[in-house]
Amino acid sequence: MSLIIQKFGGTSVSNSDSLKTVAKRITECKDAGNEVVVxxxxxxxxxxxxxxxxxxLSNEPSPREMDMLLSAGERITMSLLAIHLNNLGYECFxxxxxxxxxxxxxxxxxxxxxxxxxxxxxxxxxxxKIVIVAGFQGVNKETREITTLGRGxxxxxxxxxxxxxxxxxxxxYTDVDGVYSADPRIIKEAKLIDEITYDEMLEMASSGARVxxxxxxxxxxxxxVPIIVKSTFTNNKGTIVKEKTMEEAIVRGVTHNDKETKxxxxxxxxxxxxxxxxxxxxxxxGIIVDMIxxxxxxxxxxxxxxxxxxxxxxxxxxxxxxxxxxxxxEGADSDIEIGRVSIIGAGMKxxxxxxxxxxxxxxxxxxxxxxxxxxxxxxxxxxxKDDMTxxxxxxHQEFISK
Ligand code: ASP
Ligand code: MG
Numbered sequence: 001m002s003l004i005i006q007k008f009g010g011t012s013v014s015n016s017d018s019l020k021t022v023a024k025r026i027t028e029c030k031d032a033g034n035e036v037v038v039x040x041x042x043x044x045x046x047x048x049x050x051x052x053x054x055x056x057l058s059n060e061p062s063p064r065e066m067d068m069l070l071s072a073g074e075r076i077t078m079s080l081l082a083i084h085l086n087n088l089g090y091e092c093f094x095x096x097x098x099x100x101x102x103x104x105x106x107x108x109x110x111x112x113x114x115x116x117x118x119x120x121x122x123x124x125x126x127x128x129k130i131v132i133v134a135g136f137q138g139v140n141k142e143t144r145e146i147t148t149l150g151r152g153x154x155x156x157x158x159x160x161x162x163x164x165x166x167x168x169x170x171x172x173y174t175d176v177d178g179v180y181s182a183d184p185r186i187i188k189e190a191k192l193i194d195e196i197t198y199d200e201m202l203e204m205a206s207s208g209a210r211v212x213x214x215x216x217x218x219x220x221x222x223x224x225v226p227i228i229v230k231s232t233f234t235n236n237k238g239t240i241v242k243e244k245t246m247e248e249a250i251v252r253g254v255t256h257n258d259k260e261t262k263x264x265x266x267x268x269x270x271x272x273x274x275x276x277x278x279x280x281x282x283x284x285x286g287i288i289v290d291m292i293x294x295x296x297x298x299x300x301x302x303x304x305x306x307x308x309x310x311x312x313x314x315x316x317x318x319x320x321x322x323x324x325x326x327x328x329x330e331g332a333d334s335d336i337e338i339g340r341v342s343i344i345g346a347g348m349k350x351x352x353x354x355x356x357x358x359x360x361x362x363x364x365x366x367x368x369x370x371x372x373x374x375x376x377x378x379x380x381x382x383x384x385k386d387d388m389t390x391x392x393x394x395x396h397q398e399f400i401s402k
Contacts, residue, residue, distance in 0.1 A: 042073025267330030
C-alpha cells in the first residue's frame, strides 16, 4: 500500500464542478488501494479577491489580520471537498494547517515550515480515512498566531507533508499538463518535459517558471520526495521532478520573469563593509534580492544595482533612500522596465560555450544585456522588458527546438 499526497491548485478547485472532478482523482487513487492525503489551495482567484477587499479598507492592513483573512480561503475549499467526499460515501475529514500540526516561523505572510507534527493526519490515515489539509498555512508556537507561507505556498505544504509522512510520492495537480520547456502561452512549440532534476526545477522555479513554488522543490530535494506535476483535467502523465534523470540536457528550459525591478544606489563610498551595510537592512526588511552588480569605482565611489520583486518596490525605495543619507551616497533609483530571461540545464556544467552562445543570440537580435548572473546550471540576463518575448523565442528556437 502506498501513501500518496495529492495537491490541487486554485484553478482545479474553482467551483463545485471542478471539486467533483478533483474528488474523482482522489477516490480513484483511494479505490486503487492507496492511502491518500489531500492538500488544497483556495478556490480560483479567491486569494487575490481577499487581498483586493482588504486593500479597499486599508493601505496598510496588519500582517496578522491578512493571515487570518487569507488562511480562510483554503478552509473553504477543504470543507467543501470533505462535504462532497462524505456525500459520496467516503470517510474523510478536513484540517486547517494548525490542526494538522504545520508549525512555522512567526513571519506573517512569508512564514517557513519548521516542523510538521501531523498527529491528527496520521490518526486519520491509520483509520483508513481521507485527510484533507488546508494548504498555505500553519501556526507559530510562540506567538500562537496563524501564519501563511507566501503566494503559491500550498505546494510547500504538500511536499513538506509528503516528506514528514514519508509518502511514496507527491502529486501536484494543476491546470497545465506539467512543466514546459518555456511558457506555452508565449512559445507554441514549447515541449512538455518528462523528467527534470530537483536542481533544474529549482532554477526554473526561481527564475520565473510558475508551475511549482521553489520552496516546495527544496523540500523535495532535501527529503528526496518524487514530485509529479500534472493536469487535473487531462490524463497526460505529467512531469516528474527527481534526483537524477535518464538524459542530461544542456538546456532543459527557457524561463522569464517580468515581475522584477532594477534598483540602483548611486555614488556609494567604495570601502570595505559597504555591501554588508547596504544588503543587511534589505534582508532584515524581508526583501528578496536577486541579481547584484557592483560597478567599477570612480573617485572612490561606486554604483550598486540589484533586482528585487516589483511588488516590494515601495519598501525597497524606502530603505534605499534612508541608506543613501546614512552612507552619504548620491541617491537611489528604480527601473521597472526590465525583464529577465534564463536558460537552465544540468548538462551545461560539462559543456563550454553555452553562455557565449546565449549572448550572441541576444546580440544578433539586437537585444541589449543589462545584467548577467550565472549558476553552474543557469545563465540569466536582464534585458529591456519590451524585448522579452523576442528573446525567449530566439533562445528556445536555438537551444531547444533545433
Ligand atoms: N491560495 C494561495 C495563493 O493563491 C496559496 C496557493 O494557491 O498555493 O497564493
Ligand atoms: Mg496557487
